[in-house]
Amino acid sequence: MNKELFFVNEEMCKLLTGNQGSVDSIPVPDLYSSHEEADSRIILHCMYASQQPTTEIVIVRSTDSDVFLLLLSFSDAISKLLIFDNGNKNNRMQLDINDLAATMSKRLRYAIISLHNFTGCDSTSRFAGKG
Template sequence: MIHWTPRAEFLDNTNNKSELIHLRSSTFRKHNITVEQCDNDADTSIVREALATATDDSVEVRAEDADVLVMLVHHIPSTNHPLFFTTSKGSYDVRRIREALSERERCYLLFCHAFTGCDTVSAIAGHGKTTLFDRFCAGDIDEHVDIFLDTQATKDAVIQAGTTIFQYIYHAPGIHGYEPVPTLDPMAPEELLQFTSCNCNGDCSNSNGDCSNRRCSCKRNGVKCISACGVCKGISCKNCGHDGGESGEDSEIDS
């Protein structure tokens, strides 16, 4: 019996993801397609390889991540061959995007994108990226933005510059007008703080029934495995919540 699993849940399982990467990589290599496998986030590697290849030939980068586009626009040299960034919404000429920006906008592009929200930074409440980009490039806070671009800047200098920039965003009156206030709210709802998960490498079944050998913390506590479990993700073990049958309308099948 085939158990259909939504794509997000399937890829959330580290074993599934590793096997899929291995399968696709080996298939590409059989067709003489160069593959570079990244251990962590691939954005920087994608940009580096695209720019290197564009010195000899035209390149199309297919991705849905704005971080990749921003880095391409910032780093692409004027001597490169055509480089296009393609998403599900269309294809964009990276050089034309760069040429449409002023020198100041090109200089501050990476900072503005990272500071206003990216893969690793939360967005700024109540302020959109475009509006903040225009304000940052207006020239009012250049000296503070430049600190973020200075690789020799100290931690204290970056903190002070960041605080000043937030004051500028929210029109706060001076350093004492904008002070961080620790929250008194709990980190998360109590029911989330109390859940149990495991990191078993087996099937979590503990079928021998011997309580002394129950290494699965979920099984030991009498609960089903969940998506927070390190390996099985509540999907690929005998202690998961589903009954092993086919899923209903919410399932996603990729052809």
């Protein structure tokens, strides 16, 4: 069975394909990025995956709320069914991002991610001390 794995190292991305003990490495220039945060690079990878003719569903597995909010905000740019797989072990759930996004205006989704950047990102957890 063929296996595929995208390997990211700094700005470069390569597709590693394996079949019967051999591995090939193919550069993927469309996924080269200078983003340092993996959260935002996930969006780039989702957009790329959704443009591939064999892709039916894009599933992102993460426990990070940043990833969830980014997926919600950028769901319009991902043209396939988008699922957020969250949790761990026996306590997991899958959320249909497309359905959730359809219940909100684009303006609201952008406002949520903007507010999250101000109050809930990794370096700032509250309003205290904000002028």
